[in-house]
Each structure stands twice: as structure tokens, then as C-alpha cells.
Amino acid sequence: MDREILIAPSILSGDFADMGNSVRDLEKWGGDIVHLDVMDGVYVKNITFGMPMVAALRKYTALPFDAHLMITEPENYVEAFCDAGADIVTFHPEASKDPAHTLSLIKAKGKKCGVVFNPDVDIDRYASLFSECDMVVIMTVYAGRGGQKLIPECLDRIRYVKTLLDKSGRDIPVEADGGIGESNARDVVAAGATILVAGSSVYKSSDPTKTIGILKETK
Numbered sequence: 001m002d003r004e005i006l007i008a009p010s011i012l013s014g015d016f017a018d019m020g021n022s023v024r025d026l027e028k029w030g031g032d033i034v035h036l037d038v039m040d041g042v043y044v045k046n047i048t049f050g051m052p053m054v055a056a057l058r059k060y061t062a063l064p065f066d067a068h069l070m071i072t073e074p075e076n077y078v079e080a081f082c083d084a085g086a087d088i089v090t091f092h093p094e095a096s097k098d099p100a101h102t103l104s105l106i107k108a109k110g111k112k113c114g115v116v117f118n119p120d121v122d123i124d125r126y127a128s129l130f131s132e133c134d135m136v137v138i139m140t141v142y143a144g145r146g147g148q149k150l151i152p153e154c155l156d157r158i159r160y161v162k163t164l165l166d167k168s169g170r171d172i173p174v175e176a177d178g179g180i181g182e183s184n185a186r187d188v189v190a191a192g193a194t195i196l197v198a199g200s201s202v203y204k205s206s207d208p209t210k211t212i213g214i215l216k217e218t219k
Ligand code: DX5
Pocket: 010, 012, 013, 035, 037, 068, 070, 141, 142, 143, 144, 145, 146, 147, 148, 177, 178, 179, 180, 197, 198, 199, 200, 201
């Protein structure tokens, strides 16, 4: 059964001085999931926000919060992000001392979990984790900034993860993250992703509702 395409706008492209309204806008425009890009300045050369922002935004919408942790030692923080209101917590497995344990911490909180692969990270090395995941995220840019161009070679990585999941019988979605917009969404979906993170293409659009509508209709 084909999965519905879900759009997860990233608030990294929102207004950091008025993020509650950026989240309200996201829902008004038809976004399905709120993508929260957490950066610690160590795993990536950028710093964004942490648990307090997630907790503060929780009251602005009932949409699912998808916390993408671009942080070192995520095992030290995943529970706090769950408590702050994240519904889905994903992290980069090579940043964790024990990614399987980190996934179990998220699941013990009753939340959904996943691993995120930067373009230069070997997927096979962590494929055994998929049995514990509720989704797998393939970066189509290098984590750390919004507004980058999609790296076409990463489409093969989406295809590869989809093949591994299909072979294993694990019926979970692949989320693609980075540089996604109207011009390339078709290729991303054709590769097998059904959750599309879109930051700048939505927040910088002259008509975000139309943009999200076009992305959602991607076939
Ligand atoms: C990059 C983040 C992405 C990014 C998406 O480190 O993980 O979620 O903010 O933003 P765009 O869609 O502008 O590439």
C-alpha cells in the first residue's frame, strides 16, 4: 500500500524571534509534521536550540514534533527531548556511543525513534538498527545549515535504504531531509521517501500553502 506523502517543514527557516507564530503558520499552511533541527555546535558547526524551545512550542500546535538531533552523545538528551514534547526523536548513529541503547531510551518514553544518515556515513554499518526504528532519515544535504542544494547522489542512498527495508519486511517510512522543494520532490519520492523535510522552500515561498500542497501531491 502506497504511503501518503507527509510534509515536515523545518522551523530552522522560521522566525527565531517569533517561533510560536512560525509553528502556527506551518500548521495553517498545511504542514503535517513540525521538524525541529537541534544543533549543538559540536556534531555540526552551528547552534540552534534545545529542549526549552521544544517545550515552549508544544502549546502552539498538536502536530507531531519531529526532533532531529544533530548533537554528540544524543543518549544524554533523548529522554529530555521526549519529556519536552517531541513525538519523534532522531539522531545520527555515529554520534552515539551506543545507538541501539539510545533508540531504546526513546522507545521507553513511548515515543517514535529513528536514525539519520549524513551523506558520508556508511548505511550498512548501522542497518541492524532499523529493526528498532520507526523511521529512517536520509540527509540530502550535509547536516548543519538550511538553504543548501540537494545532493543528487543522496537519492541513491534513499533507494538503497528503501531496498534494505523492503527486503527486511520492515514497513517504516524513509524521511528525506535537506534542499527539498518543488523542483526535486518528484525525484525524492520516486527514490522512496514519503516524509519530506522542507525548510527554506516552504518558509521562503511567496505562497507556502501552495508550495506545501504541491509537495504533498508529489507522485
Ligand atoms: C540541516 C537540517 C535540515 C534543513 C532543511 O542540517 O537538518 O532539516 O534545515 O532545510 P532546507 O529545506 O532549507 O534544506
